[in-house]
Amino acid sequence: MELISILLDWFPYLLRGIGVTFGLVLSSLGLGVIIGLPMALGQVYGSRLVRVPIGIYVWFFRGLPILVLLFLFYFGIFPGLGFDLSAFVVGAVVLGLRGAAYQSQIFRGAIQSVGEGQMVAAQSLGMDRLCAVRSIILPQSMRIALPGWSNEYPNILTDSAVCYAIGVAELLTRASQIVAQTYVTMPIYLAAAGIFILMNYGGMKVLHMIERKIAIPGFGSGAM
Amino acid sequence: MHTDEYILKVEDIHKAFGANEVLRGVSFEVKKGETLVFIGSSGTGKSTLLRCINQLTPPDRGRVWLHGEEVTNSGKRINYFRQRIGMVFQNFFLFDHLTALKNVEVALIRVKGMSKEEAREKALAELRQVGMEDWAGHYPAELSGGQAQRVSIARALAMDPDVILFDEPTSALDPELTREVLEVMRTLAQQGMTMLVVTHEMGFACNVANRILFMEHGVIAEQGAPGVLLNDPQYSRVKNFIGQFLEYNGD
Ligand SMILES: Nc1ncnc2c1ncn2[C@@H]1O[C@H](COP(=O)(O)OP(=O)(O)OP(=O)(O)O)[C@@H](O)[C@H]1O
Ligand SMILES: [Mg+2]
Numbered sequence: 001m002e003l004i005s006i007l008l009d010w011f012p013y014l015l016r017g018i019g020v021t022f023g024l025v026l027s028s029l030g031l032g033v034i035i036g037l038p039m040a041l042g043q044v045y046g047s048r049l050v051r052v053p054i055g056i057y058v059w060f061f062r063g064l065p066i067l068v069l070l071f072l073f074y075f076g077i078f079p080g081l082g083f084d085l086s087a088f089v090v091g092a093v094v095l096g097l098r099g100a101a102y103q104s105q106i107f108r109g110a111i112q113s114v115g116e117g118q119m120v121a122a123q124s125l126g127m128d129r130l131c132a133v134r135s136i137i138l139p140q141s142m143r144i145a146l147p148g149w150s151n152e153y154p155n156i157l158t159d160s161a162v163c164y165a166i167g168v169a170e171l172l173t174r175a176s177q178i179v180a181q182t183y184v185t186m187p188i189y190l191a192a193a194g195i196f197i198l199m200n201y202g203g204m205k206v207l208h209m210i211e212r213k214i215a216i217p218g219f220g221s222g223a224m
Numbered sequence: 225m226h227t228d229e230y231i232l233k234v235e236d237i238h239k240a241f242g243a244n245e246v247l248r249g250v251s252f253e254v255k256k257g258e259t260l261v262f263i264g265s266s267g268t269g270k271s272t273l274l275r276c277i278n279q280l281t282p283p284d285r286g287r288v289w290l291h292g293e294e295v296t297n298s299g300k301r302i303n304y305f306r307q308r309i310g311m312v313f314q315n316f317f318l319f320d321h322l323t324a325l326k327n328v329e330v331a332l333i334r335v336k337g338m339s340k341e342e343a344r345e346k347a348l349a350e351l352r353q354v355g356m357e358d359w360a361g362h363y364p365a366e367l368s369g370g371q372a373q374r375v376s377i378a379r380a381l382a383m384d385p386d387v388i389l390f391d392e393p394t395s396a397l398d399p400e401l402t403r404e405v406l407e408v409m410r411t412l413a414q415q416g417m418t419m420l421v422v423t424h425e426m427g428f429a430c431n432v433a434n435r436i437l438f439m440e441h442g443v444i445a446e447q448g449a450p451g452v453l454l455n456d457p458q459y460s461r462v463k464n465f466i467g468q469f470l471e472y473n474g475d
Contacts, residue, residue: 120280121317121376125331125383126307128300135334140321218365219320 007187010178014191017171018199020088024095024160024170025203029153031096032103039100040107041133054104061101066162069094074166091163091170095156103152110145111137143214150207154200161196171195230289231256231386231418232309237276237286239269246272247283248442254387257416261429263465264439270422273439274389277420278302278309290386307335310380310388314395316372318364324351324375325360328382336383350378354408370401374408387418394425426469430454438462 039057042050061069074090085093114137122132161172175192179185232254239247246269254260262270275281277288279295279302288295295305319327328347332338338346351357354374364372373393380388390409394402406428413419413432423429429436430450437447438461446453446462453459454466 115317115320117313117315117317118319121311121313121319122331123280124278124306124309124311124313125379126303126305126335127331128303131334135330136319136321140319143321216321217363219363 003184003187006182006184007191010182010188011191014171014174014178014188014195017169017174017192018195020168021157021160021170021196021199023088024092024163024168025153025156027092028095028099028156028160029103031093032099032149032152035097035100036102036104037107039104040111043104043108044111045129045133058101058104061098066094066098066159067165069098070162070166087163087166087168091160091166091168095160095163099152099156103149106148106152107141107145110141110148113144114140140219143216143219146207146211146214150204150211153203153207157196157200157203230254231291232277232420233287233289234273234277235287235289237273237283237288239272239276239281239283246442247276249286250439250442250444251286252437252444252447254418254420256386256418258434259413259419259421259432260435260437261433262420262422262437262439263424263426263429263462264445265465268439269442270439271391274311274391274420274422277389278306278311280311303335307331307383308386310383310385312373312376312380312388312390312393314392316364316369316376316396318367318372318376318379320364323361323363324356324367324378327364327375328379331379332382346382347378350382351375353381354378355404368401369397370404373397373401373405377405377408377412381412381417387420388412390419390421390423392422392424394423424469426466429466436462438465 039054042054046054064072070091073094074087078085078090118136118140119129119132122136123129127135160170163170164172164176167173171192175188178188182188230253234253235251237247237250238245250269250273252260262273264270272281276283276286277295279288279298283296286296290305290308293305295302295309298305319330322330325344325347328350329340329343332343332346333340348357348360351360354377356371356374356378359367359371359375364375367375377388377393393409394405397405402425406425409419409421409428410432421428421433433450435447436450436453437444438453439445440461446459448456448459453462
């Protein structure tokens with residue numbers, strides 16, 4: 001069976017795409033939190049001077065197709081600034097910056113949904129606003145945000161395949177390379193699709209586990 | 225100067241929201257261990273007055289003094305004063321993501337800088353004081369309104385405040401639960417806690433208050449000891465007001 005031997009030969013190469021795809025996803029979720037959460041806080045608690053630039057950022061990254069963003073950064077902005085970055089790094093950064101724009105709005109909604117009384121009660125005990133945000137508002141809003149934030153995972157995972165366009169060696173890119181080499185089409189793309197689906201399933205399982213672990217009776221995701 | 229005689233001094237407080245003049249010059253003084261009860265119809269500025277005292281709502285004019293130190297215009301030091309002025313809210317405002325114990329602990333750790341062990345011990349003692357020690361591990365959503373309010377009283381007590389402000393602490397509660405909260409408050413008053421209480425519970429006002437302050441249109445219209453207000457014909461307005469409530473409550 002020639003087909004099976006081709007598949008076996010090339011499968012490890014395809015599998016190594018999992019790590020790359022996962023790296024793109026992690027970057028998007030990671031930068032989503034690292035950049036998106038401070039942006040959300042800025043939008044809720046900041047002055048106009050803080051809110052306006054954040055608003056423009058969010059508007060920009062949500063307003064453009066990913067492909068446009070990728071080309072813009074890969075062929076335009078980064079080279080223009082003198083950065084010689086690999087396709088993977090550019091893909092990871094662009095997905096991350098874009099993720100931050102989307103995820104900041106999830107965090108913002110969650111922060112705003114925490115009742116005003118929580119801040120008032122914290123302040124009445126002598127906490128300053130920063131302390132209240134850290135020890136009262138954020139622990140609550142993060143729990144509220146988690147289900148919505150988890151739902152970004154499948155979106156980001158599927159979006160990550162766009163990095164094919166700038167040649168990041170993620171799953172789809174590798175599948176296409178194998179197809180070009182072997183002229184075996186359906187089985188290879190099916191294998192790639194299968195891997196995407198498994199990654200989707202596995203990731204959601206982990207995220208739901210975390211949701212259950214930090215659930216609090218009558219509160220946030222635990223109550224719904 | 226006899227400022228030290230008074231724990232709290234409120235001087236000519238004014239507050240307007242836009243064109244709505246809610247407080248129009250409120251002054252009074254509170255001695256250590258006194259319980260003052262504020263009564264008056266809805267919208268006369270009782271909540272606003274309490275919130276002006278700890279600056280949750282900064283007044284437009286007037287001053288507040290705690291132990292002779294100015295609370296108004298105190299800048300960042302307001303957080304120090306807020307530790308010394310406890311507050312209990314109509315809707316409890318317990319921290320929803322924390323157990324009863326942690327609700328009491330959190331400010332001890334984050335504001336007072338206590339160690340976890342110290343805070344825990346103190347928090348358990350305060351919960352015991354309000355009869356909620358057995359519920360220490362429960363979340364707010366698992367508590368009845370009366371239990372939640374008792375936890376919020378423990379949370380305020382834990383800071384060892386000089387005075388506690390109660391804004392209609394039982395208005396969100398059934399009569400049964402109201403009783404258990406009022407009982408805790410009565411005990412506190414007997415133990416010498418200084419308290420400012422906004423309430424419609426006239427039984428509590430008449431039995432526990434050292435002074436009742438009747439508010440009307442943003443000023444204190446009449447005030448005095450309950451016995452005096454109820455018996456002296458000079459205070460007809462407040463007597464009528466209290467009378468209405470006693471009738472409605474049927475007792
Ligand atoms: N943050 C605010 N912004 C605008 N108006 C306010 C604000 N807080 C209170 N008010 C107004 O001030 C007036 C007095 O309110 P306040 O809550 O102090 O009255 P109250 O005596 O506590 O009444 P109640 O018995 O209903 O609690 C009301 O007309 C209210 O609408
Ligand atoms: Mg009120």
